[in-house]
Amino acid sequence: MPAAGTPSPPALFRRWLLRRPGRPETAPIELRSRRIYVLPTAGGLSFAIAMLAMLVASINYGLSLGYGLVFALAGAALASIVHAWRNLAGLRIRPGRSEAVFAGETATLHFIIDNPRKARRPALRLKLRGAETAFELGPLQTRAIGIACAAEHRGRLQAGRTVIETRWPLGLIRAWSVFVADVGCVVHPAPEKNAPPLPESPAEQGGGAPSPKAGDDDFAGLRPHQRADSPRHIAWKVLARGGPLMTKQFAGQQGQELSLAWADLPPGLDAERRLSRLSAWLLEAERSGRPWSLALPGTNVPRGNGRSHLLRCLDELAYHEEPDRADGT
Amino acid sequence: MIGGWLKQRATRRRSASAGSALGRRQGAWLLGAAALTMAPHASWLPPWISGLCAALLAWRGLLLWHGRQAPSPWLLLALTAAAAAGVRAEFGHFFGKDPGVALLALLLGLKLLEIRAARDVRAAVMLCFFLQLAIFFEDQSFPVAALALCASLLGLAALVAQADPNGRSGEHLRVAGTLMAQGLPFMLILFVLFPRIDGPLWGLPADAFSARTGLSESMSPGSISALSQSGEIAFRASFAGEIPARRQRYWRGPVLTRFDGRNWQAEPAQEAAVPFHAADGKRIDYTLTLEAHGKRWLLALDFPGATGAALRHTGDFQLLAPRPVRSRVRHELSAHPEAVVGLAETAATLAAARRLPAGFNPRTQALAARLAAGAESHEQILQRAVSHLRNAGLLYTLRPPLLGRDSVDEFLFDSRRGFCEHFASAFTVLMRAAGVPARVVTGYQGGEINPVDGNLVVRQLDAHAWSEVWLGGRGWVRVDPTYLAAPRRIDDGLAAALPAGEALPFTLRAQHDWLRNMRLRWEALSNTWNQRVLGYNPERQRELLSRLGLAPGDAWRLAGMLAAATGVPFLCLILWAGRRRRRSDPLDRAWQALSTKLAARGLARQPWEGPHDYTQRVASAIPELAAAVRAIGVDYASLRYGPHSDSARLAALRKKIDVLRLP
Numbered sequence: 003m004p005a006a007g008t009p010s011p012p013a014l015f016r017r018w019l020l021r022r023p024g025r026p027e028t029a030p031i032e033l034r035s036r037r038i039y040v041l042p043t044a045g046g047l048s049f050a051i052a053m054l055a056m057l058v059a060s061i062n063y064g065l066s067l068g069y070g071l072v073f074a075l076a077g078a079a080l081a082s083i084v085h086a087w088r089n090l091a092g093l094r095i096r097p098g099r100s101e102a103v104f105a106g107e108t109a110t111l112h113f114i115i116d117n118p119r120k121a122r123r124p125a126l127r128l129k130l131r132g133a134e135t136a137f138e139l140g141p142l143q144t145r146a147i148g149i150a151c152a153a154e155h156r157g158r159l160q161a162g163r164t165v166i167e168t169r170w171p172l173g174l175i176r177a178w179s180v181f182v183a184d185v186g187c188v189v190h191p192a193p194e195k196n197a198p199p200l201p202e203s204p205a206e207q208g209g210g211a212p213s214p215k216a217g218d219d220d221f222a223g224l225r226p227h228q229r230a231d232s233p234r235h236i237a238w239k240v241l242a243r244g245g246p247l248m249t250k251q252f253a254g255q256q257g258q259e260l261s262l263a264w265a266d267l268p269p270g271l272d273a274e275r276r277l278s279r280l281s282a283w284l285l286e287a288e289r290s291g292r293p294w295s296l297a298l299p300g301t302n303v304p305r306g307n308g309r310s311h312l313l314r315c316l317d318e319l320a321y322h323e324e325p326d327r328a329d330g331t
Numbered sequence: 332m333i334g335g336w337l338k339q340r341a342t343r344r345r346s347a348s349a350g351s352a353l354g355r356r357q358g359a360w361l362l363g364a365a366a367l368t369m370a371p372h373a374s375w376l377p378p379w380i381s382g383l384c385a386a387l388l389a390w391r392g393l394l395l396w397h398g399r400q401a402p403s404p405w406l407l408l409a410l411t412a413a414a415a416a417g418v419r420a421e422f423g424h425f426f427g428k429d430p431g432v433a434l435l436a437l438l439l440g441l442k443l444l445e446i447r448a449a450r451d452v453r454a455a456v457m458l459c460f461f462l463q464l465a466i467f468f469e470d471q472s473f474p475v476a477a478l479a480l481c482a483s484l485l486g487l488a489a490l491v492a493q494a495d496p497n498g499r500s501g502e503h504l505r506v507a508g509t510l511m512a513q514g515l516p517f518m519l520i521l522f523v524l525f526p527r528i529d530g531p532l533w534g535l536p537a538d539a540f541s542a543r544t545g546l547s548e549s550m551s552p553g554s555i556s557a558l559s560q561s562g563e564i565a566f567r568a569s570f571a572g573e574i575p576a577r578r579q580r581y582w583r584g585p586v587l588t589r590f591d592g593r594n595w596q597a598e599p600a601q602e603a604a605v606p607f608h609a610a611d612g613k614r615i616d617y618t619l620t621l622e623a624h625g626k627r628w629l630l631a632l633d634f635p636g637a638t639g640a641a642l643r644h645t646g647d648f649q650l651l652a653p654r655p656v657r658s659r660v661r662h663e664l665s666a667h668p669e670a671v672v673g674l675a676e677t678a679a680t681l682a683a684a685r686r687l688p689a690g691f692n693p694r695t696q697a698l699a700a701r702l703a704a705g706a707e708s709h710e711q712i713l714q715r716a717v718s719h720l721r722n723a724g725l726l727y728t729l730r731p732p733l734l735g736r737d738s739v740d741e742f743l744f745d746s747r748r749g750f751c752e753h754f755a756s757a758f759t760v761l762m763r764a765a766g767v768p769a770r771v772v773t774g775y776q777g778g779e780i781n782p783v784d785g786n787l788v789v790r791q792l793d794a795h796a797w798s799e800v801w802l803g804g805r806g807w808v809r810v811d812p813t814y815l816a817a818p819r820r821i822d823d824g825l826a827a828a829l830p831a832g833e834a835l836p837f838t839l840r841a842q843h844d845w846l847r848n849m850r851l852r853w854e855a856l857s858n859t860w861n862q863r864v865l866g867y868n869p870e871r872q873r874e875l876l877s878r879l880g881l882a883p884g885d886a887w888r889l890a891g892m893l894a895a896a897t898g899v900p901f902l903c904l905i906l907w908a909g910r911r912r913r914r915s916d917p918l919d920r921a922w923q924a925l926s927t928k929l930a931a932r933g934l935a936r937q938p939w940e941g942p943h944d945y946t947q948r949v950a951s952a953i954p955e956l957a958a959a960v961r962a963i964g965v966d967y968a969s970l971r972y973g974p975h976s977d978s979a980r981l982a983a984l985r986k987k988i989d990v991l992r993l994p
Contacts, residue, residue: 077514088908124495
């Protein structure tokens with residue numbers, strides 16, 4: 003985050019109001035008792051009103067046992083405050099690994115939550131960015147909890163302020179804690195649909211002899227399937243024999259290098275559409291197996307090939323002129 | 332319109348709570364709580380309402396069992412309307428306690444069928460709680476309290492099951508039990524310290540205290556023998572000293588002066604804060620715990636002495652409460668059995684005590700004339716009447732035959748069978764006919780001493796009627812005509828006086844000694860319960876608080892005390908919840924101590940650092956400690972990962988870490 007001096011109080015307030023993510027805390031984040039808050043839920047308020055009505059009835063009719071019943075129930079509700087609080091106290095949270103996605107898809111952000119107590123932690127809930135997931139932890143259990151949230155824009159998707167809460171045991175009290183874990187994933191620009199075919203390098207086009215659409219023809223071997231692989235290249239025969247999901251690889255011919263450049267795109271395109279088209283081209287290039295290089299304003303990725311090269315290029319697209327890059331990777 | 336609203340509501344709920352409809356476990360807890368809550372109500376709700384509630388519960392249970400969800404809202408709406416109409420038809424109105432409870436019970440049954448979301452479960456549990464409170468309108472006895480407590484526990488378990496649908500059922504109950512147990516200190520403190528307020532906050536509905544058994548302001552043949560079938564407790568008395576003999580134990584209720592030939596009625600009497608008689612002679616101190624009977628009389632032992640409380644004495648020597656006794660009350664009273672009363676009785680009272688309706692009981696009139704003929708004094712007439720009655724062959728029985736217009740004549744000369752009201756009525760009429768002022772006194776006679784706690788228990792079946800005659804120079808003198816025919820009624824109680832084969836309350840029969848014994852124990856227990864728990868009223872609270880050093884009306888100090896006293900258990904709970912178990916491994920603790928010590932130099936161990944890496948890093952940062960720290964690292968590693976570990980080496984390691992001094 004670029005820290006430009008001390009922010010003014012209104013700015014601070016706005017930041018708080020808009021729930022701008024704060025700095026991620028160092029892992030593991032331990033939910034100590036002081037950062038857990040408790041307040042009654044709507045159900046708790048209606049319970050309180052019911053108790054008040056019952057108390058008035060007891061006073062009015064002079065029911066000694068009525069007093070007893072009301073106070074016993076109120077006592078149980080008071081005890082439930084402490085139980086709700088204790089259900090969160092001592093939990094330890096670490097960031098988990100979250101896979102990169104394309105904009106418009108759903109990212110699953112992972113938290114690793116550790117219960118150091120020899121008791122079950124029922125009815126927990128994790129909330130962030132309007133998404134939530136319910137889970138529970140067994141005694142001494144450590145679990146990776148994934149929470150699905152929409153990845154709308156390219157760049158870094160940071161979990162930001164995350165709320166962990168519980169309404170256990172009676173549903174009358176909500177205990178919660180807010181933390182900012184360093185959980186996030188890269189959101190690559192959405193590949194353009196029906197993108198134009200890959201640009202051929204000017205040298206070869208100038209050579210006159212149209213090279214065969216290399217890269218799709220010569221079967222070179224199999225490798226494990228990855229999410230971004232085209233379904234056209236899945237080795238269905240292997241799968242049909244009961245084997246794992248594999249992707250067929252095709253050898254591209256040497257020398258048929260692609261150079262994908264921001265500058266070569268039609269001038270009418272705006273930045274996001276350019277990134278989107280480049281994203282589609284990168285996927286297409288990887289599918290074809292041909293080596294490629296990527297040139298963006300200010301960044302150049304030299305010629306390369308394969309999965310890690312693709313990811314690197316996609317990351318460059320994702321972070322192109324994105325200030326949040328400092329947080330990422 | 333309503334259909335649209337219902338549909339909208341249904342879809343809203345469905346979308347709000349996809350999948351959170353009533354599960355089998357929550358349902359089981361909820362049904363259990365509802366069933367346990369409704370069970371005691373069944374004995375006083377109209378049968379059709381109890382039946383309908385049971386049917387609704389069974390329906391819900393069946394749906395739950397087959398895993399089906401609630402029936403259509405239309406059906407439920409129709410059922411609700413029908414139930415409301417039924418309640419209206421049964422009670423004639425919706426206001427008041429009885430229709431309210433009936434409506435609540437039906438609503439609970441219908442709510443159970445309507446559950447679609449978490450808040451419906453909560454609402455149903457709240458309804459259960461309300462109905463548990465409503466049980467206490469009718470019955471506050473110990474077993475009912477225990478039942479209500481169980482029902483509350485199940486209600487809480489239903490809430491826990493709602494919050495934690497994945498937990499096992501046993502765990503739900505365990506958590507609910509823990510909450511209840513931890514809530515207990517709050518309950519006790521609030522029960523004792525929460526300010527008790529006298530009297531109702533607003534006018535109670537007319538049916539707040541439904542009909543209770545007991546005496547009334549009038550007496551007709553059969554009215555007291557009806558009471559003798561009830562083993563219900565009328566009041567209890569605990570005496571400071573010795574308990575007076577049975578034949579002295581006349582507890583005075585309404586005094587009946589006006590006679591219309593069949594019924595005896597009370598006449599309004601003067602009231603004052605002090606007795607109308609000279610309270611002297613032997614004095615008996617006792618505490619009377621009177622069950623609610625909805626009337627003002629306190630049934631004090633003859634004859635009441637002056638009291639400190641705001642009680643009223645009447646011209647006919649009763650003791651009255653300022654207001655009808657609507658809940659169990661306790662009074663410290665005294666009695667003067669030998670006091671002479673009514674020496675200076677007004678002429679009007681005496682005239683009223685001589686009045687007889689004309690044209691009734693001619694044979695009795697004739698008998699009275701014979702008895703009065705030649706008598707020198709009222710005493711003599713009394714003697715003659717007593718000896719006549721003693722030899723008249725009258726039989727004491729609970730089942731007297733029906734009497735016609737001249738009831739006294741028929742009793743004295745034809746049937747000769749009667750209960751105490753016949754005896755008292757006949758004797759009083761006879762005395763009046765002979766010109767002696769006389770009246771009927773109703774009340775209780777005798778009572779049973781519970782050997783378990785030594786208290787005297789007086790039941791409805793001890794209800795009695797006797798006579799009083801006014802003699803010049805002696806005032807009102809008690810004459811118990813029943814004693815003439817059945818002395819054992821007074822000396823040994825009702826059961827002994829009745830001929831064999833008369834219907835008596837089951838537990839009073841002689842052949843059930845063990846049963847009687849158990850009953851006595853039980854009643855001693857419930858008396859303790861009544862005194863300690865139910866009898867805790869504003870007055871007792873003031874007593875207790877002043878013993879704790881709080882002046883009455885010291886609201887702020889009371890509030891402070893209440894807050895402090897509630898805070899203590901809460902603090903204990905927080906401490907209990909916040910306690911951390913110490914890391915059980917001493918080796919870990921020692922190793923952690925090293926990191927803590929070095930953290931002062933920013934050299935805390937990172938979670939991923941092993942002993943070797945960590946000590947290397949420390950050694951290069953603080954060369955002075957290099958050797959020592961490396962040695963510690965080696966020791967730790969060999970203790971942690973080596974094949975042997977022993978406490979001596981652990982102690983040595985701890986020592987090494989202890990003596991380490993940062994330069």
